[in-house]
Amino acid sequence: MGAATELEVRGLDAFYGTSHILHHVDLEVPAGSAVVVLGRNGAGKTTLFRSIMNLGPTVKGSVRLFGKDVTGRPTYGLARAGVGFVPDDRRIYSGFDVVENLRLGNFAKGSRDVEPMTPEEVFAVFPLLERLAGRKGGQLSGGEQQLLAIARAMVARPKLMLLDEPSEGLAPVIVRSLLDAVLDLRERTGMTLLLAEQNVPFAMRVATDVYVVEEGEIVYQGTREAFEADPSIKERYLMV
Ligand SMILES: Nc1ncnc2c1ncn2[C@@H]1O[C@H](COP(=O)(O)OP(=O)(O)OP(=O)(O)O)[C@@H](O)[C@H]1O
Ligand SMILES: [Mg+2]
Numbered sequence: 001m002g003a004a005t006e007l008e009v010r011g012l013d014a015f016y017g018t019s020h021i022l023h024h025v026d027l028e029v030p031a032g033s034a035v036v037v038l039g040r041n042g043a044g045k046t047t048l049f050r051s052i053m054n055l056g057p058t059v060k061g062s063v064r065l066f067g068k069d070v071t072g073r074p075t076y077g078l079a080r081a082g083v084g085f086v087p088d089d090r091r092i093y094s095g096f097d098v099v100e101n102l103r104l105g106n107f108a109k110g111s112r113d114v115e116p117m118t119p120e121e122v123f124a125v126f127p128l129l130e131r132l133a134g135r136k137g138g139q140l141s142g143g144e145q146q147l148l149a150i151a152r153a154m155v156a157r158p159k160l161m162l163l164d165e166p167s168e169g170l171a172p173v174i175v176r177s178l179l180d181a182v183l184d185l186r187e188r189t190g191m192t193l194l195l196a197e198q199n200v201p202f203a204m205r206v207a208t209d210v211y212v213v214e215e216g217e218i219v220y221q222g223t224r225e226a227f228e229a230d231p232s233i234k235e236r237y238l239m240v
Contacts, residue, residue: 004031005064006160006192007052012061014044014051014216021047021057022216029160034186034193036203036224038238039213045196046088048213049164053078053085066159080110084158088165088196090149094138098129101137101148105155114157122151125184128177143174147181154185163195167202179205200238204228212237 007029014022022044029035039045051059053075063071065081079085093101099119106116123130126147132140140148146166153161166182167175179202185191186206197203203210210227212220214237220227227233 005029006031006066007194008062008064009048009052010062010064012048012051012059012063014047014057014059016047016057020216022051022059024061025213025216025218027211027218029192029194030209031159031192032190033208034195034206035209035211036207037194037196037211037213038198038200038203039196040198040238043213044216045213046164047216049085049087049162049194049196052162053083055087076110079108079156079158080112082112082159084108084153084156084161086146086149086153086161086163086166088168090142090145092137092140092145092148092152095136097136098133098140098148102152102155105152108153108156108158112156117155117157122155125154125188126151126177126181141174143170143178146170146174147178150178150181154189154191157189158191160192160194163193165196165198167197167199175199175202178202182206198238200234 005028009025009027012022012025025048037045047057051057052063054073055075062069070078102119102122109116129147129151132144166178207224210222210224211218219237220233
């Protein structure tokens with residue numbers, strides 16, 4: 001693997017108990033790229049992310065992060081190495097307000113030599129959150145919670161951010177805010193992204209590279225340009 005590969009998954013098999021979910025998955029996330037994993041419901045996107053983050057599935061194969069083998073490392077160790085993870089269920093603390101939720105993002109920094117983002121810096125990227133600053137997490141809409149979850153993951157200035165279906169269940173206007181925030185973040189920080197999506201138009205606005213997963217296997221890998229130039233892939237693997 002080249003020095004500029006931030007995340008490399010090799011020959012990954014993942015299991016829930018005796019259910020064999022992922023089959024020999026290879027994935028590479030170059031520094032500065034935005035890699036999108038597309039796939040239908042149940043294809044294995046969340047399982048892939050949870051396998052990378054060591055959050056549940058039993059895995060075989062290897063996960064290398066920033067040039068080091070981290071297979072089997074505890075999740076907090078990965079966060080402290082500079083990975084931000086926004087799970088599909090968001091995990092916002094309902095009794096804490098927006099600013100308190102953001103401050104919880106500081107913990108992911110560990111001993112890395114970075115200054116956590118202040119709420120003001122976060123609000124520059126997510127203007128919508130500023131208006132909600134004093135609101136409790138439990139009083140936010142699903143879309144607002146999603147923005148907050150991404151903002152919170154950003155506070156520790158991760159080098160690599162994993163977003164599991166960020167646009168899922170969001171109204172078009174919130175998807176638009178999300179897109180603006182993600183593009184703005186990439187521009188400001190050069191952050192590398194790995195995202196799972198089913199919303200192809202959204203994914204195409206962000207992606208540099210595309211993988212398609214189907215029944216736990218990678219069935220396509222290419223640049224965004226190559227993916228867009230071949231509509232048959234979308235028809236075959238992503239249409240319902
Ligand atoms: N905890 C679990 N135990 C057993 N099987 C599971 C578990 N979680 C997911 N699965 C199965 O693993 C397969 C892949 O699920 P996964 O959640 O990774 O899909 P996904 O691509 O994220 O789908 P979605 O787009 O609906 O989020 C599915 O067949 C699912 O039923
Ligand atoms: Mg999922």
